[in-house]
Amino acid sequence: MSLLFNPPPADGRAQPAPAPAVVPHLVRGDAEAIAIARRLAAHFAPGAARRDRERRLPWDELETFSASGLWGITVPPEYGGAGVSNTTLAEVIAIIAAADGSLGQIPQNHFYALEVLRVGGTPAQRAFFYARALAGERFGNALAEIGHKDFRRRTRLTPDGDGFRIDGKKFYCTGALYAHWIPTLVVAEEAGREVTRLAFVPRTADGVGITDDWDGFGQRVTGSGSVTFENVRVEADWVVPFLASFERPTTIGPFAQLLHAAIDLGIGRGALAATLPFLRDHARPWIDAGVARAADDPLTLHQLGEVQVRLRAAEALVRRAGRATDAAQRAPGEQTVAQASLAVAAARALTTTTSLLAGTRLFELGGTSATLDNQGLDRFWRNARTHTLHDPVRWKYHAVGNFHLNDKLPPRHGAL
Known part of the structure; x- marks a missing residue:
């Protein structure tokens, strides 16, 4: 896919990422992951300065990156992935970041979401979302909020029948612009106290809005802008414990x-x-x-x-x-x-x-x-x-x- 396929509109409101064009390659192990990263880095490096200078969003490069299979390398073997070591994952990221710092950062929250699932997700949740990752779907993030001096989160998760609704606004949402799912940090009330959850929100859900308003002087094409949620419906199976995982x-x-x-x-x-x-x-x-x-x-x-x-x-x-x-x-x-x-x-x-x-x-x-x-x-x-x-x-x-x-x-x- 190219920038011409998915150009930013005049108001900055971005269109959803296209569905994966191909089934990604299935990486078999650590050595193969590093070899693929090196080949991709050689391909990405020549255009990095131009992408940065013109703030050209790397749709083509991300499609190639996803199709390589590298976005699925942390999926455990019992769920069909390579389950590479963290040393290998870090080296893969470093190799890509040396070629293009933005491309190295975009999948960071994708892998983070997979780790949250590994730690706190149910077997059914892991099976579902790991399969989505292996199929080439990308996870972004909507974690941080700005405009307040405290760290209190204000994006709310409220019950809605057998599911939930989300309302709120996030910023620094690296990768959300390119994502098929947006793992979102939300606050819910349970038994009279506030709890924090990570809700996996489909990018195409009604009420999800992404604005390409990241204007930092570095990491220019990471897509780290704003995400808004207006009465967005999510299924109960898409909500995973978060802060409980740090207890x-x-x-x-x-x-x-x-x-x-x-x-x-x-x-x-x-x-x-x-x-x-x-x-x-x-x-x-x-x-x-x-x-x-x-x-x-x-x-x-x-x-x-x-x-x-x-x-x-x-x-x-x-x-x-x-x-x-x-x-x-x-x-x-x-x-x-x-x-x-x-x-x-x-x-x-x-x-x-x-x-x-x-x-x-x-x-x-x-x-x-x-x-x-x-x-x-x-x-x-x-x-x-x-x-x-x-x-x-x-x-x-x-x-x-x-x-x-x-x-x-x-x-x-x-x-x-």
Whole structure:
């Protein structure tokens, strides 16, 4: 599908994503998933700067991405999927994000929804939605709300016969623009108290409206705009427990954060990959270096080496966090989930600072010519700066420090 097939109307209200054009390839294992990601990244990278510059929504690329089968790789084998490790999933995301930061982020909430189902869904819910994922249907998100200083959610779920109705408005809805289902965080009243649920809403349901109003300076084509729900009907079988899943040790939090770390790692890799040919072919050495090529400037080599070392360290921490999350999924408990959360917090701390460093060094070492608009190199720093604001890195360091100094386990929520 192309942008011409699904153009944004003048008022920004988006049309639903078309049904999957083909049945996706069934990925069989970890090695195949990584090999497919590398092929896709090579295909996506050449057009990334243009998509960013023109804010061209990546419908063609998403259809190719979905058809590859990568959006179904976390479905457990007993439900027909590959059930790849979290280390592999993080590497797949990082590979795609290195080619295009927006494309690397779009499926993040899709995988998050599949993890919420794995943890809190019934066997029937898992079977139904896992089958939809394997059939090529994409899940977006409608989790966050803006306009209030507190974190209280105001999107309501009210009973309606044997189902429910949803009313509310969401923002930062990454992927919803391209989704077939929109997992939505809702508040319901049960037995005199408020409870939080995740409702899987069909994109085509009456009363669902999506506005393509994301205008952040980075991650420009993630579709992270507004979603409104006006008396939207959902079936009872489409509603899954949410906060209840954090009342016990589960991997929902570290899993989500691992994917964010992978996105930042990929953006940093992409920035370094763009820096190398620019230094070889375009940059000038500083006059005091006494060399003919920027590639021989000793201070340039020092700073480039620092980025390389930090990226390799970030990769190691992401792999470590993936293994810890795997272990917690196999045997969820207070200690295993805490160790996964701490490992992911450390990975996020370094991927945040390193992705920003890589984007900054591209300009410092490339010089003024690296800022020219036709180069499109600014997208790496803009994407990293935008995505790393998802939650504050200072609290990642706090979690790690509080554990090692005071033996305090990290809190259980979606940001750790």
